[in-house]
Amino acid sequence: GMLFIDFSSPPEFLGKIRGLLGKFDGDKSNDFESSDGVITPVSASEQQLYEDFGITWQLTSEDGPRKSLFPNNTEDSFQTRSSFYPQFTDAITFIDPHLESQAYAICKNNTECLFDISQTGDISYGHVLLEADEEFRYKQDMLNMFPPTLNGPGTVYATVGTTVTVVITATDPSTRFPTFALGPEVPDTVELRVRESEATLIWQVTSASPFKLQVDVYNAENTTAQYWPVVYMCSCQNGGNCDSSVDPDPSIAGGENKFFRRTCSCAPGYAGDDCGFQVDACLVNLNPCFPGSECTDLPPPAGFGADGYTCGPCPDGYTGDGINCQDEDECLSGSHHCEQLCNNTAGGYSCYCRDGYYTIENYGVTCLEIDECSEGYHNCTEHERCVNDPGSFHCQCKDDAVEVNGICLPVTTTQQVTTGSTTLLSSTADHTTSFPTTTRTSSPITNRPTTSPATTKTKPFAPSNPFKTTTMAEADNTVAITHPTAPPPIAVTDPPEPIVTSTKPSPTGKPTSHWTAEPEVENVVEVNTIVIEVWSSVFEIYDQLATFKRAMAAEVTTFCAQQVDRNPACRRVDSDRRRRSYSASVFLPEDVHVTEGYPQPTPDSTRTALAFFMVYSDTGDFRPVPLGVLTTVVQQSQSSLQAALNSKQITYIGSLDDYLDDDHETPTPPSSPDETDHVHVPMIYVTVGATIFLVMAFIIAVTFCLWVKKKSNVPKVDTYQFPAVPLTHTGVPPLKQAWGVDNPVIIMDTKA
Structure with a gap:
């Protein structure tokens, strides 16, 4: 009241x-x-x-x-x-x-x-x-108007591909049979069945897409109660299971976030939010097989560790399990096909012949003896007879000549020749002789022609294997004779196309370059050096050198595997002599050599120049990969090489010669004015400095002229022809003076 x-x-x-x-x-x-x-x-x-x-x-x-x-x-x-x-x-x-x-x-x-x-x-x-x-x-x-009271599970666990059943009961004092209705976002895969005050939800779970699982219940006064449980969806595929330990607590679920995707624990070999991605173990382990050995990903249940892949056999010339491969020494094991000499190389071997023998088109597998006498490969004089020996030859005096102190002289007129305590008679002849340090004692010569004992000389000019460096240690045992009336020498009309050259070793142990050592012959290393400019600093390039070498070796290996049948530069030296098919060369990171002085900044200091070359690891003689192959690989694989350089852009690709000709040299910073304006140089120092400069300039000019004159006689090197083959016997006698250590075409073996 x-x-x-x-x-x-x-x-x-x-x-x-x-x-x-x-x-x-x-x-x-x-x-x-x-x-x-x-x-x-x-x-x-x-x-x-x-x-x-x-x-x-x-x-x-x-x-x-x-x-x-x-x-x-x-x-x-x-x-x-x-x-x-x-x-x-x-x-x-x-x-x-x-x-x-x-x-x-x-x-x-x-x-x-x-x-x-x-x-x-x-x-x-x-x-x-x-x-x-x-x-x-x-x-x-x-x-006083209360909505119906609902009873049902607060959480619903669903798995894609299964059927979920949910039962809801409603009680209301004013209404015996309440009204049930599905919410607006409930998909068609959910069916509602009502019986008096009880409703049953039958959900065919075909998708993991989120939605609001809502059921509205009305009484006679039109008051409404809503059933909205928390849904935990499991969408794991390929045998994956949901991890309940990381499910969110239903008590904290509220608002609009009542649908949770559960975390999957994937079966071996699968990954992803719903385990729908099959793991490539070769890719995950960064191609763990030996270069040239094929990596094969194993299907699940294999994982993505060491049990998830297999490696194919090692490349030809290697032994191992495909992961760790060692070079097979065919020369040591005797599995080679060389007739005389064998040289083991990385992934193969090479054959060559002893001095006095040659090979035809099979790289030293079969060695044929050179008949120096019939082919004109001897140095016997016109008064000596050439006698062929196995692997060598010797000279004998002819019937109308007599040996005097190891020299055959014709018997025409008589004069006294004194050797030691013996007085000999010898013919006078128009000869220029060069005697060895030791002399031979012969019998007295009479006025009639006689036959002197055979005098054997060791041949210094027989052709030999081009794969080995020659020394001339046997020169002390030879007799050099020149004859002014001898017929003009006949040059080789069909020189071998491949040319093997060598350079002096650098004192630092690094690859030889034209600014660290003068070449003995044509320096193929510099000819086949490539230069790239990278939009990066020198320090960044230094940090990425190891990664770049691995990437470059892998790209050249892949290129040669694809081009081995078309490009001779991609073939291993032993591939066409051991079998009719070709084997591709395999390259390792240590086959990539950075030229001394590089990397270096460009003149504008915005980029860095990197000069490098590659060598064949299977030849053993530091033979460079042709420039054309390197240029093609860098152009085709520019994106992957940039990735190896920490995604830095490559802005220039060219040869070392072109790069230097294009004036890409680094400018010298100017001296500070404080360092020059106040320096007083005495006149005597200026005079001495100018004199030294003129003398050095003269020496350099003379040396350069001599080197150009010598190099002008060298046939042009074809850097794209590889591998080098031994000299093919043509039957035409070469120029005698052409055989020697300074000859740029042939490098001879030391005679045993």
Whole structure:
């Protein structure tokens, strides 16, 4: 009612409070206790409550339970009004009859509305009270309208390819059979079956796409309850399992995030969020097989470790398991096909012949003896007879000549020749002779022609294997004879196409270059040196050199494997003599050599120049890979080489000669003005310096002219013809003076 008051107090005040708000002891019957202890019944009228209970608690200034807690004569002190007497709701009276009729028209029998109008004399208070009362009743009704109570699992676990069943029950005091409806995002693969107050969801899980699994339930008052569980989706494929240890706690799931993709634990050989990707063990392990050995990825359940791949057999000329391959020494094991001499190389071997023998088109497998006498490969004079020996020859004096101190002289006129203590007779002849350090003693010569004992000379000019470097240690045992009337020498009309050259070793042990050592013959290394410019600093290139060498070796190996049948430069030396098919050369990172002085910055310091060349690891003689092969590989594999250089762009590709001709030299920084403006050089130092400079310039000019003159006699080197083959026997006698260590065409073996 209008006098309803709800009062609460802490429990510790129970039984200790009494007054106008009642007695706080838990007994409702004694709440209307006057200040003097008289209890008014709860059924008393409003007037009785006022007069018998309420007025007794009017404050006084005297000590006692009614004394004000606020001091007198203050703003908060209470003042009593003895003339006030309230109106009561059970006895409403109107002063104005017209106002009374309006009040009853508006308020009807609403006591609170009639009382407010009668006390205020204002009709609007009645309207305000009625609107507030209506709103209060509406809210009260809404509070009394409860939605259905739902019962179902809070989490649903689903796996792609399975069927999920969920049962929901609804209870409502106002409705026996509630209404069930699927939410707007539920896919067609979810079926709803309803039976009275129970609903069953049947979900055919065909996709892992997220959605809201919602079911709305309505009662007769149209109040709604919603079922929305947390869905844990498992979409692992290929035998993978979901790891429940990392599933999020359902208690923290809320808002719009109630669909979780579970983490997959994949079976061996698979990877990815849903284990749908098959791992390539060869790719993961960065091609672990030996270069030239094919890596094969094994299907699951093989993993992506060492058990996930197999390596093919080692390349020809190597033995091992495909991962670790060692060079097979065919010369040591005897598995070669050489007739005379065998030289083991990386991945193969090469054959060559002893001095005095030659080979035809099969690289030394078969060695044929050279008949120096019939072919003209001897140095016997016109008064000597050439006698062929196995692998050699010797000279004998003819019947009309006689040996004098190891020299055959014709018997025409007689003169005395003294050798030691013996006086000999010898013919005079137009000869220029060069005697060895030891002399031979012959029998006295008479006026008649005689035949002297055979004099054997070791041949110094027989052709030999071009794969080995020659020394001329046997020169001390030879006799050099020149004859001014001898017929002009006949040059070789069909020289061999491949040319083998060598250079002096660098004192640093690095590859020879034209600025570290002068070449003995045509320096093929410099001819086949390639230069690239990279948009990077020198220090960055140094850090990536090892990676670049591995990438370059792999790319050239791959190129040769594809071009071995078409490009002779890609064939191993022994490939066409051991079998009819060709074997591709295999290259290792240590076959890539950076030229001394590189890498170096470009003149504008924005790029770095890197000069390098490659050699065949299977020849054993530091033979370079042709420039054309390197240029083609760098152009075709530019993207992978840039990746090996830390993704730095290659801006220039060319030969070393072209690079130097294009004025790519690094400029010398100018000296600081502080270092030059204040230096006073004495005149004598200027004179001495100028003299030394002129002398050095003269020496360099003379040396350069001699070198150019010598080089002009050398046939042009074809760097694209490889491998080099031994000299083919043509039957035409070569120029005698052409055989020697300084000859740029043939390098002879030391005679045993």
